[in-house]
Amino acid sequence: MIRYALVRLAQGIPVLLIVASVTFALLRFLPGGPFDREKALPPEILRNIEARYHLDEPVFKQYLRYLADLARGDLGPSYKYVGRDVVQILREAFPVSVKLGVAALALACVGGICAGLVAAMYRGSGLDRGLMLLALLGVSVPSFVLGAALVLGVGLWLGWLPAALWEGPLYAVLPAITLAALPTAYIAQLTRTSVIDVIDLDHVRTARAKGLSELRVHLRHVLRNALLAVVTYFGPLLAVLLTGSFVVEQIFAIPGIGRFFVTAVTNRDYPLVLGVTLLYGLLVVLANLAVDLLYAWLDPRIRLGGREA
């Protein structure tokens, strides 16, 4: 298991290298540098700045320099925030995004699985229909619409919860709900479908015949199988959460990675954009690894290495 994990981790390195190279190429060949101003800078100053950030060197040399720095865990200085380097910015912003993301993830898993299970147990009832209508709304509503509605309704009109900023646990409630809405709804739909698929299988009938209570049958024998489908969604789920964080952090003025990324793109702060992209690439590689391991653990038929017995 550990060996397998290490091999898979090593396979992620070329992926990261490709992501780094492609992003570097994309951004370096774009017109318009970070030091373009409405009013042009005097050429000698511009030259100085470019020398300071090695922008006057041949592109290939810049690329090698970037990779060498990368290997040392140095993502270079930010072009926009003078005197701070990218790693420093990411280190400050990342914990904020992680807290928000984990809260949303927990909310989505618990809420989605419960809702899906209940809907499947009472298939066809009013409760089922109500839950699935909610789920339909959940997958349809854009996060900026839901976020705006929550800010306006709960934050400003009712005044129950803080509508913006990041100064304590209470500040995380509305953003976490906004971020979790889409994955919760999707997980609920997924769980309901796969529970219904499993519910008529032989081993479930046997469990019932043994006289187990209905709740126990569902928790022990149905849900375990149904969870496999949910686990396969964890990979894309990370991308969904990251995409959502761009919007949610913007709406609630949260100083996380997503917010820095949006400003970095507008400012053409190349090193910061690259840094965020790489960090997300790393997260994705790790998440996929975690999903594979979790999958192997949940389903003993799947031998490590991806072959099915």
Place this chain on the structure above:
Amino acid sequence: MNRLGWLGAALLLVLVFVALLGDGVTAYRFHEQDVEHTLEGPSANHLAGTDALGRDLLARTAQGARVSLLLALSSTLLALAIGVLYGGVSGYLGGRVDAWLMRGVDVVYSLPDILVIVLLMEVFQAGLTGVPDLYRRLLALGLALGIVGWVSVARLTRGLVLQAREEAWVEAARALGVGNRRLLLRYILPNISGPLLVTATFRIPAAILAESTVSFLGLGIQPPFASWGVLASDGFAAMRSYPHLILFPSLAILVTLVGFHLLGEALREAIDPRGRA
């Protein structure tokens, strides 16, 4: 198709109608200013109220339907074209080619959409030098959306082709001397068109959502064009005092996305009962 599916289809029909007419569904042009009546809530004259420049919000939302829908449809077509070709070839050839092609897809697939769209937009804007400034951003966004959507279509197509390839009728066709290209295009493709159609129905709302999100962040469409995302973004800034500014564009997006999802689910049930898509 079930009743909810028809409801979705009806909603979308209205939407297409509005998108075709644009601001013609109201008595105002989308850029026309009524300086006597700025930032007014809904009234008999302006059914959805006016913005800070006195422009009719209903006219702007209707015009936004045109931009949002046009972008979503064209990028979905692009995504289908690339995805079906790429995935089809990958699945049909199989083996090492397939493994390499799919490795590339996996990387793009697992990165967050918005990140890829924003990066691609920058590239296209730099590359499309022959296009007038006004349309360059629009075109760049359309291309970026198509390229992001392409990946999931490729994955689906590959899986379907892999399955179809093993079936007896494909073997029979091959035994009769049907060539590779003809087999893929004339035999396999028509057979998997059902799930592909269902996927397309889900790609369109995904494109609308992605476009409006990017535009909401201020990284997508820019004036003079206004998509729903741009309108919502403008409305968000003044939300506390003038909630109608964000209400109407948001409603438009929500109703559209619900419509597409209803139609998609119904189509899935009707033409793809095995749940392949």
